[in-house]
Amino acid sequence: MHPSTNPLKARVQNVNFFYGTNHVVKNVSMDIEQNKITALIGPSGCGKTTLLRCFNRMHDLTPATRYEGAITLYPDNTNLIGTSVDPIEIRMRVGMVFQKPNPFPKSIFENVVYGLRVRGEKNRALLEEQAEKALRGSALWNEVKDRLGKPAYDLSGGQQQRLCIARALAVEPEILLFDEPTSALDPIATRAIEELVAEIKQRVTILIVTHNMQQAQRISDSTAFMYLGNLIEFARTEDLFHRPQNKLTADYVSGQFG
Amino acid sequence: MSNVPSPAPLNASALTPEGMLSGMRANIRSRKVFDGLFGVVAILALLVSILALVGLFVNLALQGSERIRPEFFLSFPSRNPFEAGILSAWVGSLVVMFVTALVGIPLGIAAGLYLEEYAPKNTVTNFIEINIMNLAGVPSIVYGLMALGLFVYKFQFGQSVLSAGLTLALLTLPIVITATREAIRTIPNAMREAAYALGATRWEVTSHHVLPYSMGGILTGTVIALSRAIGETAPLITIGALTFIAFLPTPPVSTEAPYLSFQWIWDAFTVLPIQMFNWVSRPQEEFQKNAAAAGVILMFMTLAMNGVAIWLRARYRSRVKW
Numbered sequence: 001m002h003p004s005t006n007p008l009k010a011r012v013q014n015v016n017f018f019y020g021t022n023h024v025v026k027n028v029s030m031d032i033e034q035n036k037i038t039a040l041i042g043p044s045g046c047g048k049t050t051l052l053r054c055f056n057r058m059h060d061l062t063p064a065t066r067y068e069g070a071i072t073l074y075p076d077n078t079n080l081i082g083t084s085v086d087p088i089e090i091r092m093r094v095g096m097v098f099q100k101p102n103p104f105p106k107s108i109f110e111n112v113v114y115g116l117r118v119r120g121e122k123n124r125a126l127l128e129e130q131a132e133k134a135l136r137g138s139a140l141w142n143e144v145k146d147r148l149g150k151p152a153y154d155l156s157g158g159q160q161q162r163l164c165i166a167r168a169l170a171v172e173p174e175i176l177l178f179d180e181p182t183s184a185l186d187p188i189a190t191r192a193i194e195e196l197v198a199e200i201k202q203r204v205t206i207l208i209v210t211h212n213m214q215q216a217q218r219i220s221d222s223t224a225f226m227y228l229g230n231l232i233e234f235a236r237t238e239d240l241f242h243r244p245q246n247k248l249t250a251d252y253v254s255g256q257f258g
Numbered sequence: 259m260s261n262v263p264s265p266a267p268l269n270a271s272a273l274t275p276e277g278m279l280s281g282m283r284a285n286i287r288s289r290k291v292f293d294g295l296f297g298v299v300a301i302l303a304l305l306v307s308i309l310a311l312v313g314l315f316v317n318l319a320l321q322g323s324e325r326i327r328p329e330f331f332l333s334f335p336s337r338n339p340f341e342a343g344i345l346s347a348w349v350g351s352l353v354v355m356f357v358t359a360l361v362g363i364p365l366g367i368a369a370g371l372y373l374e375e376y377a378p379k380n381t382v383t384n385f386i387e388i389n390i391m392n393l394a395g396v397p398s399i400v401y402g403l404m405a406l407g408l409f410v411y412k413f414q415f416g417q418s419v420l421s422a423g424l425t426l427a428l429l430t431l432p433i434v435i436t437a438t439r440e441a442i443r444t445i446p447n448a449m450r451e452a453a454y455a456l457g458a459t460r461w462e463v464t465s466h467h468v469l470p471y472s473m474g475g476i477l478t479g480t481v482i483a484l485s486r487a488i489g490e491t492a493p494l495i496t497i498g499a500l501t502f503i504a505f506l507p508t509p510p511v512s513t514e515a516p517y518l519s520f521q522w523i524w525d526a527f528t529v530l531p532i533q534m535f536n537w538v539s540r541p542q543e544e545f546q547k548n549a550a551a552a553g554v555i556l557m558f559m560t561l562a563m564n565g566v567a568i569w570l571r572a573r574y575r576s577r578v579k580w
Contacts, residue, residue: 056455063378092457102448105471114466115456164452171456 008074009034009175009205010055015069015081017050017059024050026229027069032175034074037197037206039220039237041213043258047229048209052177055080055207056094057087073174092119095173095204099180101160103152103167108144111152111163115171134170137203138162139196158189165196169204176200178208182215194219213253217241225249315557322550330551334504335533339544344552346503347533350419351488351559353507353522354529357423358430358487363480365427366434367469370476373435374442375464394432401429402496410497417498419507420523425493430483437479441472474574478567485563489556491531501536503528530556 010032017025025047032038040048050059057080059065067081073093080090092115103111112131113121121127131148135141140162144155152163161181168176178197182190197206198219210216216223217237224234225248233240233249244250251257333343373390377383405425415421445468453463469476507522528536530552537549 058451058455061451061454088457088459091455096455098448098451098455100448102446102452104449104452104467114453118453118456118458118462167452167456 006033006036008032010074010080011070011072013070013072015051015054015067015071017047017054017068018066019062020064024229025054028226028231030224030231030234032205032207033222034205035201035203036221037201037208037219039216039223040207040209040226041211041216041223041252042226042232043252044211045228046226048224048226049179051226052179052207052209055090055175055177056096057081057090058096060087092171093173094175094177095168095171096177096179097161097164097168097181100184101157101164103155103160103163105151105153107149108152108155108163109148112166112170114167119171130170131166134166135163137169137200138166139192139199140166156189158185158192161185161189161193162196165193165200169200173204175205175207178206178210180209180211183211190215213241225252227252315554318550318553318557322547322552322554325547325551326554335502335536336504339540339542339548342537342545342548344530344533344555346506347528347530347552348555349506350503350527351529353419354422354426354494354527355484355488357419357523358426359480359484361424362427362430362434362483362487366431366480366483367438367476369431370435370438370442371464371469374439375460375468390432390435394436397492398429398490399492399496401425402493404428405493406497416524417500417526418524419527421497422494422499422527422529423523425497426487426490429490429493430480430487433483433486434476434480437483438472438476441475441479442468444475445471474571477574478571481563481567481570485560485567488529488559488563489531491529491535494529494532495535499532500526500528501532530559 008031012028012030012032015025015028016023028051030038040052042048053059054067055071059067070082071080072078073080078085078090080094095115104114106114109128109131110117112134113127116127116130121130132141132145135144140159143159144150144163147154152160155163161184165176165181181197182193185193194215197208200206208216208220220237222235223237223240225232225240225244225246227248233244233246235245240249241253244253330343331348332345333341334345335347336342373383373387377386402425405421405428409415409421409424410417415424449467449471450463453467458466503526507525507527508519510519510522511517512519534549534552534556537545537552540546
């Protein structure tokens with residue numbers, strides 16, 4: 001299941017994940033290519049979001065959860081789900097953008113620099129410079145440059161989501177996780193986010209969970225199809241949608257079930 | 259259901275469009291009777307509670323109005339009802355509330371934060387949670403009895419401002435804890451996740467986000483807890499508050515070194531409700547007027563605090579929105 005000869009950013013090896021006794025992700029192995037977009041698709045409850053949240057250890061916040069296997073981050077071979085690795089370190093290296101835009105009820109500026117503040121950065125000039133860079137990176141700068149001190153909730157839903165992307169980009173993560181980032185947005189805002197995601201892969205490796213198969217086809221380089229916790233098929237996006245090797249994949253991408 | 263008169267049934271045989279429509283209208287009319295009836299009952303219930311409160315207040319105000327003069331606030335209690343005032347009582351109420359707030363608010367907020375954000379959800383925390391609810395229901399005189407044994411005798415704080423403040427702090431703690439927890443629960447989990455995902459520690463999530471966003475609700479609950487404490491009488495009588503105090507606590511600041519003094523926390527005290535109780539129990543008619551006047555002042559203090567709570571809630575609500 002390794003479609004790639006490109007340099008790798010991470011390797012997922014025999015990952016299992018449990019909520020209590022509930023086995024949610026089953027023995028998944030896949031390679032994440034550097035500066036590419038890898039999409040995770042599959043019907044609701046297939047474990048794609050659960051697998052995504054293993055990458056930044058969000059499950060550590062829920063009691064009675066357990067990881068098995070390894071997600072090795074290159075080039076330093078850190079095991080993202082290793083119990084000896086501090087989840088805070090992981091979250092500082094692997095950013096996340098959520099399903100619903102979730103800016104803090106603070107100013108636009110404070111939202112963007114929050115990650116830097118957590119890292120102890122106090123130099124105002126540097127914070128401003130990074131904020132501008134991140135907002136330019138998320139194509140929001142021109143819309144908000146005159147009102148950085150205004151509440152983030154004054155922005156539209158699509159702008160809020162781009163603000164959340166800027167907030168994640170400001171700390172220059174190595175991997176950026178997207179958990180259905182457009183499911184709460186209208187088609188125009190969705191398109192803006194998709195264009196943005198396709199653009200920022202120059203700077204960061206991207207993993208995206210999506211319900212929308214057209215979206216996966218439009219933006220991703222590789223796609224993984226998951227079903228009932230198993231990774232059914234993982235291939236170049238083009239191949240997965242047009243030449244699926246597995247019957248389940250073929251049925252799913254042709255819309256026979258969902 | 260059987261004892262409720264059933265509404266006019268939809269006539270199944272009236273299958274013509276007009277017949278169906280008139281049947282439906284009759285049905286709606288008969289259902290709406292109950293609608294109107296309930297509205298009347300609800301308004302009556304509301305009027306009874308509001309009129310009782312207004313009546314009580316007007317009665318107090320009429321009875322006490324002739325005593326409410328500037329001198330009333332500036333005089334110590336006296337055997338002469340015309341000279342007696344509430345100076346020591348309202349100052350006492352203020353200093354006791356100050357101690358109560360200083361101790362009760364931080365402790366209550368910290369406990370509430372711990373229970374919501376830090377404590378693992380297990381049998382022990384469940385047990386603690388249930389018992390905090392129970393503590394809120396313990397009669398205040400029982401707190402007084404406990405404080406008499408613990409603060410007055412065991413810790414040797416005596417019948418002082420400190421003992422009183424601590425007693426009332428204990429009394430308000432369950433309310434502050436509950437208000438804190440309820441305010442914290444209104445914060446969407448998405449806020450916490452957003453902060454954690456950027457590498458924040460639990461304390462950073464709490465201090466940068468959870469606490470500031472819930473401050474409006476916490477302060478509202480806290481002020482309401484304090485406005486209840488200010489009217490408490492039983493526990494303070496139990497710990498031995500004096501009913502006749504013709505002096506003020508030691509001033510906290512002075513012109514001589516060391517300038518700051520904490521002697522006042524050891525001083526004897528009285529508070530408004532106790533002063534009121536004292537006057538009510540006098541046989542002379544004239545003292546009843548003093549009691550009514552003190553009651554009006556106490557009610558104004560309580561209403562003012564509730565007003566502050568409403569103002570705080572509105573202020574924070576307009577600042578934090580999602």
